[in-house]
Amino acid sequence: MKAFTYERPRSLQDAASSFAAKPSARLIGGGTNLLDLMKLEVETPGHLIDVNHLGLDKVTPTENGGLRIGASVRNSDLAADPQVRRHYGVLSRALLSGASGQLRNKATTAGNLLQRTRCNYFYDISKPCNKRTPGEGCSALQGYNRMNAILGTSEQCIAVHPSDMAVAMRVLDAQVETMSPRGKRVIPIADFHRLPGSTPQVETSLQQGEIITAVTLPPPLPGRHIYRKVRDRASYAFALVSVAAIVDADGGTIRSARFAFGGVAHKPWRVEGAESALAGARLGDPTARAVADQVLAGARGFGHNDFKIPLLRGSLAAVLAEA
Ligand SMILES: Cc1cc2nc3c(=O)[nH]c(=O)nc-3n(C[C@H](O)[C@H](O)[C@H](O)COP(=O)(O)OP(=O)(O)OC[C@H]3O[C@@H](n4cnc5c(N)ncnc54)[C@H](O)[C@@H]3O)c2cc1C
Numbered sequence: 001m002k003a004f005t006y007e008r009p010r011s012l013q014d015a016a017s018s019f020a021a022k023p024s025a026r027l028i029g030g031g032t033n034l035l036d037l038m039k040l041e042v043e044t045p046g047h048l049i050d051v052n053h054l055g056l057d058k059v060t061p062t063e064n065g066g067l068r069i070g071a072s073v074r075n076s077d078l079a080a081d082p083q084v085r086r087h088y089g090v091l092s093r094a095l096l097s098g099a100s101g102q103l104r105n106k107a108t109t110a111g112n113l114l115q116r117t118r119c120n121y122f123y124d125i126s127k128p129c130n131k132r133t134p135g136e137g138c139s140a141l142q143g144y145n146r147m148n149a150i151l152g153t154s155e156q157c158i159a160v161h162p163s164d165m166a167v168a169m170r171v172l173d174a175q176v177e178t179m180s181p182r183g184k185r186v187i188p189i190a191d192f193h194r195l196p197g198s199t200p201q202v203e204t205s206l207q208q209g210e211i212i213t214a215v216t217l218p219p220p221l222p223g224r225h226i227y228r229k230v231r232d233r234a235s236y237a238f239a240l241v242s243v244a245a246i247v248d249a250d251g252g253t254i255r256s257a258r259f260a261f262g263g264v265a266h267k268p269w270r271v272e273g274a275e276s277a278l279a280g281a282r283l284g285d286p287t288a289r290a291v292a293d294q295v296l297a298g299a300r301g302f303g304h305n306d307f308k309i310p311l312l313r314g315s316l317a318a319v320l321a322e323a
C-alpha cells in the first residue's frame with residue numbers, strides 16, 4: 001500500500017473545504033471497499049478524509065412523510081431501523097442480502113452507493129482495464145465474464161455495479177443529497193450511477209469535491225416489498241441477478257408494480273415503460289414474460305454470462321409468483 005495522510009475534520013464544512021482543496025484525496029466511510037482497493041494499489045490516494053464523525057449517522061422522518069438516511073448510517077443499522085423494516089421492506093431485505101454481518105456493521109450508506117465494481121480484472125493491476133486506466137482495453141470482453149453485464153454495456157466496459165442496497169433504492173426512487181463548497185445538490189438515484197459508454201472510469205454524476213450527506217426516500221409505497229437475489233452461495237456472495245420489487249395486487253390483479261434489477265448492468269437497471277402498462281394485468285407467467293421481454297430489450301451476453309438472460313426471466317417470474 002502506498003503511504004497516505006489522514007484527517008478527521010470537525011465539521012462538514014471543514015471536510016468539504018479539505019476535499020475541494022485536495023483533488024487526489026478520498027473520503028473514507030467504513031473503508032470496506034476503499035482500503036481493499038488501496039492494498040491492491042488500484043486506488044492510490046495520498047490523503048484520506050474521514051467522514052464518520054460529522055453527525056451524518058441518523059435516520060429521520062422528512063416533512064413529506066418519507067425518510068432521510070444520513071450518509072454514515074451503517075448498513076446493519078439501516079436494515080434494522082423500525083421505519084425501514086415497516087415501510088421500506090425491500091430496502092431492509094436488500095441490505096441483509098449483502099456481504100456479511102461484520103461488513104454490514106462497518107459499511108455506510110454513501111460508501112455502499114459508491115463501491116466499485118467487482119470485475120476481477122479491475123482488481124488485478126497486471127491486466128488491462130479501461131475503468132482503471134482509460135484506453136488500456138477491457139480484459140473481460142474476451143476473458144472470463146461470468147459476473148459481468150448483459151444490459152447497457154459498451155465496447156469499453158461490461159462491468160456491473162455490485163450494490164444490493166442501490167437496487168432497492170432505485171425501485172424506491174430515492175434521492176441523493178450532496179454538498180460541496182459550491183452548495184447543495186439533490187440527484188435522483190436514476191441519474192446517480194452512469195452507464196460505461198466511452199468513459200467507464202466516470203461511474204456517477206458526482207462532481208469533483210462533492211460529499212454525499214444523505215439519501216432520502218419518498219413516502220412509503222403500498223404493496224408487497226420483495227428482494228430476490230440469485231447468487232452462487234446462500235450468503236457472502238454478490239448477485240448474479242437480483243430483483244427489487246414493489247407489487248400492489250388485489251385478488252391476483254395488479255394495481256401497480258415496479259421492478260429494478262441488479263447484477264446485470266453498470267447501474268441498477270429499471271425500465272419504467274415496462275411497469276406503466278401493468279395496472280389491471282394478472283399476476284403470473286404471461287405477465288412476467290411480457291415484462292421480461294421489455295426489460296431485456298437489447299440484452300447481450302458475452303459467453304460465460306449468457307445464462308443471466310434466462311436467469312433474469314426466471315427471477316422475475318418467481319417474484320411475481322411470490323407477490
Ligand atoms: C467480501 C465482501 C463481500 C461483499 N458482498 C457484498 C454484497 O453481496 N452486496 C453488496 O451490496 N455489497 C457487498 N460488499 C461491498 C460492501 O457492501 C461495500 O464494501 C460497502 O458497502 C462500502 O461501504 P463503505 O462505507 O465501507 O465504503 P468505503 O470503502 O469507505 O468507501 C467506498 C467509496 O465511497 C466513497 N465515500 C465514502 N463516503 C462518502 C461520502 N459521504 N461522500 C462521498 N463519497 C464517499 C469513498 O471515497 C470510496 O470511494 C462486499 C464487500 C466485501 C469485502
Ligand code: SF4
Pocket residue numbers: 117119120121122128129130131132137138139140141148156157158159200
Ligand atoms: S469490464 Fe470494465 S472493469 Fe472489467 S476489465 Fe473491462 S473495463 Fe475493466
